[in-house]
Amino acid sequence: MSKYDDAGRKKIEEAWNAIDDKYILEAADHTAEQTEAAGRNRGELKVVRGSRNGSGRSRIVAWMGAGIAAVVVLVVAGIGTVSFLNGNMTNKSSDAVNSGNYGTVLDNYRPAAEQENAPDNYGGEPAVTVIDKDGLSEDATFEPGGPNKATYVDDNGYATELTPSHIGEDPKNEAGERDDGGSARVNIYAWKEGGEYMFVVLMNARRYAADNGERTAESGAVLENVLGEEEVLAYLKMARVLDKDDFSFEVLPVSELEELLGVSTGGEDVSDAELWQIEAGLEEALG
Amino acid sequence: MEDADIIALYWARDEKAIEASYQKYSRYCMSIARNIVQTDEDAEECLNDTWMGAWEAIPPARPTVLSVFLGKITRNIALNKVRAGKCLKRGGEKAMLPFDELSDTICDGRSVEEKAESSEITAVMNAFLAELPEEKRKIFVSRYWYGEEYGEIAGRYGYSRGKVAMMLERLKAKLRDRLMKEGILQ
Numbered sequence: 001m002s003k004y005d006d007a008g009r010k011k012i013e014e015a016w017n018a019i020d021d022k023y024i025l026e027a028a029d030h031t032a033e034q035t036e037a038a039g040r041n042r043g044e045l046k047v048v049r050g051s052r053n054g055s056g057r058s059r060i061v062a063w064m065g066a067g068i069a070a071v072v073v074l075v076v077a078g079i080g081t082v083s084f085l086n087g088n089m090t091n092k093s094s095d096a097v098n099s100g101n102y103g104t105v106l107d108n109y110r111p112a113a114e115q116e117n118a119p120d121n122y123g124g125e126p127a128v129t130v131i132d133k134d135g136l137s138e139d140a141t142f143e144p145g146g147p148n149k150a151t152y153v154d155d156n157g158y159a160t161e162l163t164p165s166h167i168g169e170d171p172k173n174e175a176g177e178r179d180d181g182g183s184a185r186v187n188i189y190a191w192k193e194g195g196e197y198m199f200v201v202l203m204n205a206r207r208y209a210a211d212n213g214e215r216t217a218e219s220g221a222v223l224e225n226v227l228g229e230e231e232v233l234a235y236l237k238m239a240r241v242l243d244k245d246d247f248s249f250e251v252l253p254v255s256e257l258e259e260l261l262g263v264s265t266g267g268e269d270v271s272d273a274e275l276w277q278i279e280a281g282l283e284e285a286l287g
Numbered sequence: 288m289e290d291a292d293i294i295a296l297y298w299a300r301d302e303k304a305i306e307a308s309y310q311k312y313s314r315y316c317m318s319i320a321r322n323i324v325q326t327d328e329d330a331e332e333c334l335n336d337t338w339m340g341a342w343e344a345i346p347p348a349r350p351t352v353l354s355v356f357l358g359k360i361t362r363n364i365a366l367n368k369v370r371a372g373k374c375l376k377r378g379g380e381k382a383m384l385p386f387d388e389l390s391d392t393i394c395d396g397r398s399v400e401e402k403a404e405s406s407e408i409t410a411v412m413n414a415f416l417a418e419l420p421e422e423k424r425k426i427f428v429s430r431y432w433y434g435e436e437y438g439e440i441a442g443r444y445g446y447s448r449g450k451v452a453m454m455l456e457r458l459k460a461k462l463r464d465r466l467m468k469e470g471i472l473q
Contacts, residue, residue, distance in 0.1 A: 008399030009390045015408035016389065016431065017362065021355040023416050027428035028315065028354070 290353040297345035304345075305338045312354050316361040322434035323365035323386075333368060337361045362432075389431045392459040397472045411469045415462050426451065427458050 288307045296304035316337050320330035340360040350356035366386065399408075416424050426444065429435045430451075437448040437455075444451070466472045 006394070007401075009394050011399050011403065011405050011408060012390050012393050013386070014405040015412055017359060018405065018409045019416060019428075019432065020413045021352040023413070023424060023428050024355045024358065024432055025352055026421070027425045027433060028358070 290350075293353060294345060294349060297341065298349075305342060308338055308341060308353075308357060309334075312357050315354055316357055319358050319361045319433060320365045323362065324369055329368060330365070333361055333365045336364045340364065385430050385434045385436075388455075389459060393463045393466060393472065395463075397463075397467070400471055400473055403471050408466070408471055411466055411471060412462070415465050419458070423454065423458060426454060430455055 288311065290311075293304055293307045293311070296307060313334060316334055317330055320333035320337075321327070324330050324333060337357055337360045341357055344356075344360070348356070416427070419427065422444065426440055429440050429443075430437075437451050440446075441448045441451045446454075463472065
């Protein structure tokens with residue numbers, strides 16, 4: 001018999017669901033604040049393009065809205081747009097990575113403010129999960145605690161050390177849950193095409209903003225940091241994609257991003273749900 | 288739009304009520320749904336069902352707190368969806384953990400008094416919550432009503448995950464003891 005068939009348990013659950021509205025409302029304070037913050041973010045969609053100085057060999061496309069940030073990075077050889085959605089995708093999920101295909105997934109990146117020594121301490125520890133079987137290249141294979149690190153220091157002096165802490169598995173907290181609450185999540189999808197490496201970097205800071213609604217101002221600051229040029233470059237540096245001095249950004253229309261990705265963003269005023277769909281669509285496309 | 292105006296639209300059977308509910312509370316309800324079903328697709332479905340549920344419930348219902356009223360509908364729909372195995376794989380089982388934790392602890396090795404009504408148990412739970420310090424109460428409700436993860440709660444209150452986990456263990460035990468004392472649990 002399923003435990004959910006137990007009448008007593010059901011009674012307890014029903015009773016708990018019906019607790020006084022004021023307690024539910026009280027605990028939702030942060031949700032309401034987050035909603036306001038998200039509302040303020042609406043219409044602030046940003047899209048930037050990065051190009052490798054002088055060579056025209058690479059592009060960065062980024063967008064942000066409603067507390068979600070996403071960055072798409074394409075590194076291609078030669079000139080012109082690569083329709084990666086139609087390419088030979090060999091990497092998508094951790095399973096795919098673990099099966100030996102190219103690729104690195106950086107996951108569970110925690111913003112600087114979560115570090116133990118940061119002034120605004122959320123109690124977390126910096127962690128970047130790297131799932132990398134073959135690595136982006138031989139010299140870019142990460143090892144736990146190994147030498148492959150990149151440090152990002154923001155304007156407030158928060159140091160973020162991007163250090164792979166796990167290989168081949170997701171981090172877990174004490175309860176055995178996937179431990180990605182309250183932080184920005186970063187996935188880097190990579191694959192090889194035509195002898196060149198290609199990357200899609202997804203940054204999703206939604207949960208961070210949602211989880212820390214009582215600190216919306218700081219969350220906003222962190223969001224900016226997460227999306228900042230330096231931050232992106234730190235990731236790329238860690239992935240051994242680019243040198244910092246070899247890159248710059250420029251504004252790219254949303255429509256171009258949509259055309260590039262083959263997805264609809266719903267215009268510049270996109271909602272959480274729409275951006276979640278974009279993320280899901282990207283994952284599906286890359287699969 | 289004020290909640291009273293939205294509720295009036297429901298009572299007038301004006302479909303703008305749904306649009307207004309979506310505009311004002313979709314994020315709130317979405318956050319509840321996502322904590323349970325974990326995937327955006329399933330959460331979106333829960334939201335759609337929420338508006339339908341509200342449309343059917345109002346009237347005759349006249350919610351005093353519309354956000355919580357809608358949130359409760361969302362929560363029920365999402366929990367039922369997971370338990371019926373209708374969710375996509377990602378996170379489905381894991382998502383039940385906070386909700387199972389509470390009933391597991393309370394019901395562990397004990398039976399619920401047959402004659403006890405849900406409303407009676409709710410009254411004991413409300414009394415228990417009322418006696419808690421505000422922060423502990425919010426943490427307890429965040430975990431077991433909203434289904435938030437330890438990390439989320441820890442981040443918001445500036446505690447370590449371990450401290451939050453320990454605090455919740457103690458609070459659950461206190462609630463269980465309270466229910467035993469009141470004769471709800473045997």
